[in-house]
Amino acid sequence: MLDPRxxxxxxxxxxxxxxxxxxxxxxxxxxxAVRLGRIDRVRQGLFxxxxxxxxxxxxxxxxxxxxxxxxxxxxxxxxxADADRVHVWVGRRGRIHEHDGCRCGSHFFRGTVPLGVVxxxxxxxxxxxxxxxESFFASLESALHRGLLSxxxxxxxxxxxxxSARWLTDLAHAHSESGLESILRVRLHLxxxxxxxxxxxxxxxxxxxxxxxxxxxxVDGRENHAGRDHRxxxxxxxxAASARGYETLRFDYAQVIHDWPTVQAAIExxxxxxxxxA
Numbered sequence: 001m002l003d004p005r006x007x008x009x010x011x012x013x014x015x016x017x018x019x020x021x022x023x024x025x026x027x028x029x030x031x032x033a034v035r036l037g038r039i040d041r042v043r044q045g046l047f048x049x050x051x052x053x054x055x056x057x058x059x060x061x062x063x064x065x066x067x068x069x070x071x072x073x074x075x076x077x078x079x080x081a082d083a084d085r086v087h088v089w090v091g092r093r094g095r096i097h098e099h100d101g102c103r104c105g106s107h108f109f110r111g112t113v114p115l116g117v118v119x120x121x122x123x124x125x126x127x128x129x130x131x132x133x134e135s136f137f138a139s140l141e142s143a144l145h146r147g148l149l150s151x152x153x154x155x156x157x158x159x160x161x162x163x164s165a166r167w168l169t170d171l172a173h174a175h176s177e178s179g180l181e182s183i184l185r186v187r188l189h190l191x192x193x194x195x196x197x198x199x200x201x202x203x204x205x206x207x208x209x210x211x212x213x214x215x216x217x218x219v220d221g222r223e224n225h226a227g228r229d230h231r232x233x234x235x236x237x238x239x240a241a242s243a244r245g246y247e248t249l250r251f252d253y254a255q256v257i258h259d260w261p262t263v264q265a266a267i268e269x270x271x272x273x274x275x276x277x278a
Contacts, residue, residue: 002023002024002025004020004025004029004030004033004038004039004047005033005038005039005049007020007023007025008020008039008047008048008049009049009051012116013048013049013051013052013053013056013116014042014046014047014048014049014052014056014060014115014116015046015047015115016045016046016047016115017030017045017046017047018045020047030047034047037050038050040052040057042057042060042061043060043061043063043097043099046060048060053074055070055073055074055086056074056116056117058086058088058099058101058102058104059086059088059104059116059117060115060116061097061099061102062086062088062090062096062097062099062102062104062106063088063090063094063095063096063097064088064089064090064091064094064106064107064113065088065089065113065114065115065116065117065118066086066087066088066089066116066117066118067087067088067089067107067117067118067122067123067126068081068087068089068105068107068123068126068127068130068131069081069085069087069123069127069130069131069135069139070085070086070087071087071117071118071120071122071123071126072120072123072124072127072139072142072143074117075117075119075120075123075143075148076146076148077120077123077139077142077143077146077148078138078139078142078178078179079127079135079138079139079142079179080131080134080135080138080139080179080183080257081131081135084103085103085104085105086103086104086105087104087105087107087126087130088104088105088106088107089107089109089111089113089118089122089126090106090107090108090113091108091109091110091111091112091113092108092109092110092111093108094106094108094113105130107126107129107130109126109129120143120148120149120153121149121153121156121157124136124139124140124143124149124157125157125160125161127139128161128165133165133168133186134183134186134187136168137168137171137172137182137183137186138179138180138182138183138186139179140157140168140169140172140182141172141173141174141176141179141182142176142178142179142182144172144173144174145174145175145176145177147174154169157169158170168186171186171189175197175198176197177198178219178221179221180219180220180221180253180256180257181197181208181209181219183256183257184209184217184219184251184256185197185209187260187264188211188267191264191268193211193267193271194211195209195210195211195217196209196210196211197209201216201241201244201246202244203240203243203244204237204240204241204244204246205237207237207241207248210246211267211271211274212271212274212275214245214246214247214274215246215247215248215249215267215270215271215274216241216246216247216248216249217248217249217250217251217267218234218248218249218250218251219250219251219252219253219256220250220251220252220253221253234250238250247270247273247274249266249267249270251263
């Protein structure tokens with residue numbers, strides 16, 4: 001007879017009892033494995049391996065599949081949302097199950113809900129409906145950069161968006177290395193400011209963005225450039241850029257996300273100075 005724990009692990013850590021029984025794991029074996037703590041009964045008729053990631057376990061307990069930003073984070077995609085919220089797709093008429101510590105967000109979108117976690121394509125579509133343009137665009141570019149979205153899947157995502165939002169998929173590319181860069185790029189695009197991303201400058205290295213041929217923009221993520229050594233290298237790069245006629249503006253995550261008016265004003269004033277000296 002198949003071992004319930006090993007079978008669950010081979011199935012990805014989560015399975016319905018009916019499926020396990022079809023494979024040859026009978027009810028007494030399931031009950032015994034639960035009693036011994038080798039597997040967990042998540043809810044009636046649904047079993048999990050103890051190794052199942054917490055977010056997937058919470059989504060299954062809630063009554064659906066992990067989706068939206070929580071699913072994208074599970075797939076390794078950059079997301080803007082905080083990590084403590086679990087988004088669960090329960091289907092159009094899904095039933096929500098109460099469970100300990102529930103802080104889940106329920107999504108009642110149409111479609112057939114899978115077991116466990118949705119794919120990147122579906123999660124992106126749900127993310128747009130849940131969190132809007134910027135969050136969607138940043139995660140979309142991250143998925144493209146990581147090679148997690150095929151051309152066909154990208155076209156399906158595009159067709160699922162409202163016509164007024166399809167320009168986001170047309171603007172997206174696979175070169176952005178952080179979601180923060182993507183957010184900055186889409187905001188400047190809406191202001192009519194053109195920029196070139198990931199530019200190599202002799203004597204300086206590769207920079208995040210160059211605007212108007214003279215202005216360098218660098219954006220540091222939540223985890224980057226925190227130490228003294230990083231700070232020193234940034235100062236050396238900025239000095240080298242200045243010696244070559246560039247001005248450098250450097251912003252961090254908190255500034256871009258929480259103090260955008262100040263960031264926008266700084267960029268616009270720098271561009272004005274650049275045009276005056278042209």
